[in-house]
Amino acid sequence: MFTGIAQSQIYVLDQDQARAFYVDTLGLEVAADVDLGFMRWLTVSVPGHPERQILLEKPGPPALSEETAAQVRALVTKGAMGGWLVLTTQDCHRTHRTLLQRGVEFTEEPTERPYGIDCGLRDPFGNRIRFTQPTG
Amino acid sequence: MNRALEDSNRRMLRVRDAMDRDHALPLDVPALARLAHVSPAHFARTFRATFGETPHRYLQRRRVERAMFLLRHTDRGVTDICFEVGFRSPGTFSRTFRDIVGRSPRAFRREGGALAVPTCFAMAWARPASGPSGERPREGEDGRAAPSGK
Numbered sequence: 409m410f411t412g413i414a415q416s417q418i419y420v421l422d423q424d425q426a427r428a429f430y431v432d433t434l435g436l437e438v439a440a441d442v443d444l445g446f447m448r449w450l451t452v453s454v455p456g457h458p459e460r461q462i463l464l465e466k467p468g469p470p471a472l473s474e475e476t477a478a479q480v481r482a483l484v485t486k487g488a489m490g491g492w493l494v495l496t497t498q499d500c501h502r503t504h505r506t507l508l509q510r511g512v513e514f515t516e517e518p519t520e521r522p523y524g525i526d527c528g529l530r531d532p533f534g535n536r537i538r539f540t541q542p543t544g
Numbered sequence: 545m546n547r548a549l550e551d552s553n554r555r556m557l558r559v560r561d562a563m564d565r566d567h568a569l570p571l572d573v574p575a576l577a578r579l580a581h582v583s584p585a586h587f588a589r590t591f592r593a594t595f596g597e598t599p600h601r602y603l604q605r606r607r608v609e610r611a612m613f614l615l616r617h618t619d620r621g622v623t624d625i626c627f628e629v630g631f632r633s634p635g636t637f638s639r640t641f642r643d644i645v646g647r648s649p650r651a652f653r654r655e656g657g658a659l660a661v662p663t664c665f666a667m668a669w670a671r672p673a674s675g676p677s678g679e680r681p682r683e684g685e686d687g688r689a690a691p692s693g694k
Contacts, residue, residue, distance in 0.1 A: 421550065478546055481546075481550050482546075482549060482550065482553060485549075485550045485551075485553035485554040485557065486553045486556070486557055486594060486595070487557045487560070487561075513558065513561075515561045515564065515565060516565060517565075530557070530558075530561065533554070534553070534554055534557050
């Protein structure tokens with residue numbers, strides 16, 4: 409029935425800051441950054457994989473009331489919003505070193521697990537991100 | 545917009561992440577408050593308002609969670625585990641563990657693995673599935689084999 413996952417979404421508090429982090433720091437690429445008038449459609453993807461995009465959406469009116477948007481921002485910054493990403497890498501330790509030099513806030517060092525080596529970080533807003541070097 | 549609240553949340557999250565990561569280190573409220581760039585009194589109050597419990601309690605729960613894992617999955621001694629997860633005295637560890645889990649570390653360990661079913665059932669159902677060449681349990685009426693390793 410289904411053939412893939414084309415788009416997913418996480419909330420960010422500031423789209424300029426989000427673009428700087430996800431693209432300049434993490435090394436993803438912009439798949440789309442379009443002012444639609446009613447919203448800024450900003451998506452990123454792993455280089456070479458435009459078929460899978462992540463929408464970096466800013467919560468706010470009119471999609472959400474100002475009150476609800478404030479609740480969403482509060483949850484994101486508490487790490488409780490639930491949006492998260494797990495990326496894959498060829499070399500977890502090397503990627504970790506590179507991102508550490510770029511000032512990324514890590515929550516967990518590279519750790520050996522049954523499924524591979526992985527580690528955890530936060531984006532500037534509080535969203536959880538992991539990246540894994542899968543076993544074999 | 546409430547940038548002040550969001551900035552505060554984010555700083556408290558950074559400190560909570562540090563507790564998750566460095567739970568075995570001697571973290572205290574002054575040290576944690578420094579990570580948040582606020583005074584100790586302000587930190588303890590703000591953390592509680594943000595996450596619904598004191599930083600001390602959060603750290604205790606994190607340490608006890610690690611202890612529960614080590615009790616059930618290793619043969620290490622209780623005192624050894626106590627220090628490993630960041631407690632400074634076995635007395636505090638036992639008291640805190642009992643307070644959070646409802647029983648002592650030793651009782652918790654004894655219960656692990658104790659299955660409340662007859663041994664023959666436990667033996668049959670806990671046995672690892674055989675490889676592709678062996679017989680596998682039937683699953684469903686179409687007789688498809690269950691995935692191995694489950």
